[in-house]
Amino acid sequence: MGRYDSxxxxxxxxxxxxxxxxxxxDQEVFQQxxxxxxxxxxxxxxxxxxxxxxxxxxxxxxxxxxxxQVRHSTGDIHVLLNRCPHxxxxxxxxxxxxxxxxxxxxxxxxxxxxxxxxxxxxxKKGYQxxxxxxxxxxxxxxxxxxxxxxxxxIFARLADEGMSFEEFFGKSLSSLDNMVDRxxxxxxxxxGPPLRYMHHCNWKMLVENQTDTCHPMVAHESSAGTAVKLYxxxxxxxDAPKPPAMEIIAPFMxxxxxxxxxxxxxxxxGHGHTGVNHSIHSDYAAIPGYFxxxxxxxxxxxxxxILDENRHNTVYFPNIMIKGPIxxxxxxxxxxxxxxxxxxxxxxxxxxxxxxxxxxxxYNRMINAPTSIVGHDDLExxxxxxxxxxxxxxxxxxxQRLIEEDEDFxxxxxxxxxxxxxxxxxxxxxxxxxxMCQKTxxxx
Amino acid sequence: xxxTRETLIDFIYDEVxxxxxxxxxxxxxxxxxxxxxxxxxxxQQTDPINQTSLMYEDMFMLKLRVERLNGxxxxxxxxxxxxHHVIQRxxxxxxxTEAGRFVTTTFxxxxxxxxxxxxxLAVTARHELALVEGRLRIANKRVDIVNCxxxxxxxxxxx
Numbered sequence: 001m002g003r004y005d006s007x008x009x010x011x012x013x014x015x016x017x018x019x020x021x022x023x024x025x026d027q028e029v030f031q032q033x034x035x036x037x038x039x040x041x042x043x044x045x046x047x048x049x050x051x052x053x054x055x056x057x058x059x060x061x062x063x064x065x066x067x068x069q070v071r072h073s074t075g076d077i078h079v080l081l082n083r084c085p086h087x088x089x090x091x092x093x094x095x096x097x098x099x100x101x102x103x104x105x106x107x108x109x110x111x112x113x114x115x116x117x118x119x120x121x122x123x124k125k126g127y128q129x130x131x132x133x134x135x136x137x138x139x140x141x142x143x144x145x146x147x148x149x150x151x152x153x154i155f156a157r158l159a160d161e162g163m164s165f166e167e168f169f170g171k172s173l174s175s176l177d178n179m180v181d182r183x184x185x186x187x188x189x190x191x192g193p194p195l196r197y198m199h200h201c202n203w204k205m206l207v208e209n210q211t212d213t214c215h216p217m218v219a220h221e222s223s224a225g226t227a228v229k230l231y232x233x234x235x236x237x238x239d240a241p242k243p244p245a246m247e248i249i250a251p252f253m254x255x256x257x258x259x260x261x262x263x264x265x266x267x268x269x270g271h272g273h274t275g276v277n278h279s280i281h282s283d284y285a286a287i288p289g290y291f292x293x294x295x296x297x298x299x300x301x302x303x304x305x306i307l308d309e310n311r312h313n314t315v316y317f318p319n320i321m322i323k324g325p326i327x328x329x330x331x332x333x334x335x336x337x338x339x340x341x342x343x344x345x346x347x348x349x350x351x352x353x354x355x356x357x358x359x360x361x362x363y364n365r366m367i368n369a370p371t372s373i374v375g376h377d378d379l380e381x382x383x384x385x386x387x388x389x390x391x392x393x394x395x396x397x398x399x400q401r402l403i404e405e406d407e408d409f410x411x412x413x414x415x416x417x418x419x420x421x422x423x424x425x426x427x428x429x430x431x432x433x434x435x436m437c438q439k440t441x442x443x444x
Numbered sequence: 445x446x447x448t449r450e451t452l453i454d455f456i457y458d459e460v461x462x463x464x465x466x467x468x469x470x471x472x473x474x475x476x477x478x479x480x481x482x483x484x485x486x487x488q489q490t491d492p493i494n495q496t497s498l499m500y501e502d503m504f505m506l507k508l509r510v511e512r513l514n515g516x517x518x519x520x521x522x523x524x525x526x527x528h529h530v531i532q533r534x535x536x537x538x539x540x541t542e543a544g545r546f547v548t549t550t551f552x553x554x555x556x557x558x559x560x561x562x563x564x565l566a567v568t569a570r571h572e573l574a575l576v577e578g579r580l581r582i583a584n585k586r587v588d589i590v591n592c593x594x595x596x597x598x599x600x601x602x603x
Contacts, residue, residue, distance in 0.1 A: 196595035198596060227508050369485075370498070
């Protein structure tokens with residue numbers, strides 16, 4: 001019996017205005033997250049353009065579970081657990097490839113159709129009358145509980161039973177819609193491999209930071225502040241084109257009032273976004289030909305409405321963030337209580353000018369690379385927090401900025417852009433999905 | 445100045461020593477104003493613009509990077525990182541003395557350390573050099589990390 005194997009013990013880690021440090025530091029809590037939260041929630045797997053042709057596969061993780069996203073012979077995308085049902089050997093090791101019409105385990109050559117069904121076993125007579133077909137091993141590669149392809153983005157729920165995709169995301173899908181609608185063809189395509197960045201901290205610190213609007217001007221003063229200073233020293237006329245670093249990095253130095261006015265919206269089940277009214281992406285220069293292409297596809301009114309959204313970071317609970325205006329998606333992959341790998345993907349807007357892809361690639365490398373002067377200070381803050389949380393006697397982490405009495409996270413809300421409501425919203429959802437099937441089990 | 449193979453090789457040795465000793469003002473002065481420091485993300489990547497790289501930095505970004513290292517509120521550099529380069533003798537791949545254009549390839553082991561951590565990167569550096577007003581300058585530099593697809597922790601200084 002561990003300390004955290006009961007729903008009550010887990011729920012007690014979250015109070016309205018604070019959360020217990022074990023949520024970030026305790027390996028048992030982490031294991032419970034993998035068992036419950038990452039099984040009950042709808043978790044991002046990949047984009048369909050990573051597996052465009054039949055037999056194409058892409059290997060990744062849902063929580064700590066190795067999975068394969070694969071394009072089946074019918075054209076549908078399946079998500080299979082990456083394990084041979086025989087002895088456990090991982091079926092694919094490379095990050096992507098094409099397996100043809102079937103997967104073949106490299107150990108004993110059991111083979112499986114690309115929907116996971118058992119196809120053949122060499123020397124099958126050895127299993128005659130053994131009852132293999134009654135066992136889990138005889139049923140082929142196991143699929144996740146449910147899969148949804150939403151406008152090209154593949155999400156999966158590990159648990160066989162649970163909340164539907166539509167209920168889980170609700171109106172929060174408007175952010176994904178806006179990102180996809182920015183393509184005149186209504187379609188995105190992944191561009192190159194993701195940046196991969198190792199952090200020695202808990203995955204939730206990264207997720208919380210996506211809607212933390214009180215840190216950019218502090219933690220990033222050394223990069224964004226220095227950029228502004230260097231630019232001023234150049235003494236260029238006001239209408240001269242700005243260096244790219246100014247357009248991308250300098251807005252991080254915007255004052256508190258800017259972030260307050262930007263607004264934060266929260267949706268049920270832990271989703272939310274910054275940048276309701278404007279954001280650090282609002283003032284990017286127009287790209288010639290882009291608006292015209294959008295108008296041709298959607299008409300001028302809808303094209304304007306699409307571009308008027310400048311949502312900054314949208315968090316899809318539990319572990320991704322998207323930036324609609326620049327077609328970026330970051331996934332925070334939990335490895336252990338104090339280990340997280342961040343993968344930062346960018347997408348091309350099909351039928352839009354290449355300059356938009358170039359700006360997205362620039363943003364990705366300037367802000368989110370392990371070589372980024374902005375990323376360096378974020379990682380420093382997370383890891384100092386991970387170490388600082390080991391201080392005994394002060395065991396709670398404060399999340400009460402702009403808290404209101406009896407907050408209801410089951411309804412959509414728009415608040416001041418410096419509220420920590422979205423962090424509280426995430427923890428409300430955390431308790432919900434951590435204790436969901438445990439309650440069902442208890443009721444049975 | 446007449447450029448020989450030895451001049452080029454000495455130039456590369458001098459450059460990594462500047463980086464190792466943190467003499468960044470001198471190092472920035474080696475560059476031509478329109479040069480780019482490129483560190484690809486993908487193995488054998490050909491496009492620095494329309495695909496993500498680890499770095500693709502013009503002189504403004506490189507100056508910003510160097511200036512930031514000495515800032516009072518550069519938290520990830522308190523304490524500062526240190527680095528060390530061990531290079532093989534550079535290959536001279538192209539030598540057009542008439543046009544004053546040269547290309548070298550250098551294999552090196554790059555070590556970066558801070559606090560109790562130290563990381564070792566095996567890298568290949570490709571320099572495009574140009575003879576301008578009697579001085580060798582860096583026109584472009586490409587740095588390929590052999591395990592470019594690995595999940596790195598912070599890389600804060602420069603191979």
